[in-house]
Amino acid sequence: MKKDGRLFRLLTLFLTFLKVGALTFGGGYAMIPIIQNEVTKKRKWITDAEILDIIVISETTPGPIAVNTATYVGYKVNGILGSIFATFGLALPSFVIIFVISYFYKDFMQWQIIQAAFKGLKVGVIILLINAVIKLKKNVKFDLISIILFILTLAIMILSTIFDFGFKYLSLCLILFGLLIGIVLTALSKKKEMKK
Amino acid sequence: MIFFELFYTFFLIGLFTFGGGYAMIPMIQEQVVGKGWLESEALTDFIAISEVTPGPFALNISTFVGNSVAGPFGAVCSTIGVILPSLIIIIIVAMIMNKFLKNRFVQGALNGVKPIVLSLILSTAILLFVKVIFFNGQSIKSEFVFDLKSFTLLITLVMFLIIYKKVNKKSLNPIVLLGLSALLGIILFI
Numbered sequence: 001m002k003k004d005g006r007l008f009r010l011l012t013l014f015l016t017f018l019k020v021g022a023l024t025f026g027g028g029y030a031m032i033p034i035i036q037n038e039v040t041k042k043r044k045w046i047t048d049a050e051i052l053d054i055i056v057i058s059e060t061t062p063g064p065i066a067v068n069t070a071t072y073v074g075y076k077v078n079g080i081l082g083s084i085f086a087t088f089g090l091a092l093p094s095f096v097i098i099f100v101i102s103y104f105y106k107d108f109m110q111w112q113i114i115q116a117a118f119k120g121l122k123v124g125v126i127i128l129l130i131n132a133v134i135k136l137k138k139n140v141k142f143d144l145i146s147i148i149l150f151i152l153t154l155a156i157m158i159l160s161t162i163f164d165f166g167f168k169y170l171s172l173c174l175i176l177f178g179l180l181i182g183i184v185l186t187a188l189s190k191k192k193e194m195k196k
Numbered sequence: 197m198i199f200f201e202l203f204y205t206f207f208l209i210g211l212f213t214f215g216g217g218y219a220m221i222p223m224i225q226e227q228v229v230g231k232g233w234l235e236s237e238a239l240t241d242f243i244a245i246s247e248v249t250p251g252p253f254a255l256n257i258s259t260f261v262g263n264s265v266a267g268p269f270g271a272v273c274s275t276i277g278v279i280l281p282s283l284i285i286i287i288i289v290a291m292i293m294n295k296f297l298k299n300r301f302v303q304g305a306l307n308g309v310k311p312i313v314l315s316l317i318l319s320t321a322i323l324l325f326v327k328v329i330f331f332n333g334q335s336i337k338s339e340f341v342f343d344l345k346s347f348t349l350l351i352t353l354v355m356f357l358i359i360y361k362k363v364n365k366k367s368l369n370p371i372v373l374l375g376l377s378a379l380l381g382i383i384l385f386i
Binding site: 021022023024056057058060061062063064065066067068071072075076080083084087090091093094095097098099101102105109112113115116117118119120121122123124125126127128129130131132133136137139140141142145146147149150151153154157158161162164166167168169170171172174175176177178179180181182183185186187190 | 208210211212213214217218220221222223226227230231240241243244245246247249250251252253254255256259260263264268271275278279281282283285286287289290296297300301302303304305306307308309310311312313314315316317318319320321322323324325328333336337345346349350353354357367370373374376377378379380381382384385386
């Protein structure tokens with residue numbers, strides 16, 4: 001196989017992201033060193049600066065960050081076909097592992113020791129969620145409007161649970177609302193600048 | 197048709213997830229629990245399972261829900277659903293890359309959505325806290341019981357985390373954290 005041929009690139013993309021999917025826990029930043037090692041250092045298909053751009057864009061576009069990164073790296077290395085191979089490689093390990101787990105899941109959950117463990121794990125999940133909030137907090141500029149949006153969302157989510165609205169698109173609507181407010185504010189600030 | 201519904205539901209979840217895995221939990225809760233595909237408690241259990249198995253949370257949860265609702269082909273449909281928005285959007289963005297990030301309207305929209313995503317994750321944490329500590333892990337419509345054991349477990353873990361961070365100057369690995377909480381769970385609840 002030619003070392004820089006198309007087939008070689010596609011296969012490398014697939015295997016790289018297969019590794020990412022099989023070895024990174026909880027997604028996120030753990031996958032970056034693996035991508036850097038395979039795609040940047042060994043093959044020099046992408047530069048380190050480009051990797052940074054790719055990460056920023058993966059974080060700011062909708063969709064899971066790992067999937068976005070795989071798609072983007074794949075596209076840079078070998079166009080649309082590259083994206084498909086990289087994403088397929090990323091998804092395969094999850095698919096196989098979870099598939100196997102879900103067959104044992106129900107019986108497994110009947111064991112008393114497992115039930116006790118999961119009571120503890122629920123508390124662990126609360127802490128993980130709070131940790132995620134603390135980490136993400138650094139990316140948010142807290143001005144008056146974002147504080148209002150933050151409190152409003154919190155109030156709506158908690159009230160909707162207490163009074164059981166049962167509306168399935170609530171968080172989706174809140175996200176759309178945030179995007180819209182952001183766009184309207186940008187348009188308004190542009191007008192102000194023009195008046196000056 | 198269930199396969200299309202799985203695809204469509206996870207397509208929406210993928211399309212409106214900003215900021216990574218945990219940001220999609222509120223939407224998964226509304227959609228997946230709301231449609232009766234999964235119990236709310238099973239979702240929390242699965243967050244823990246997903247954290248200790250490799251792979252991105254988004255892909256793990258879509259495979260799990262798809263498979264438990266409609267078998268292997270269901271898992272394929274929901275996984276493709278959650279991937280497809282990324283694939284389409286990223287390919288478009290990659291074509292117009294620099295212009296996209298520098299656009300003020302894109303920046304503005306992101307500034308608007310960030311505090312909301314943060315708040316959505318926080319509200320999930322608060323509601324889970326209330327359910328686990330005061331309602332025995334059940335819905336808040338059920339009987340009020342203060343769960344002293346879970347509360348003790350929470351306090352112990354938080355104190356341990358704070359001390360760990362002070363001593364080692366870095367956060368505890370989430371897998372180790374979950375291992376500890378499982379161990380404490382076994383000690384306290386069995």
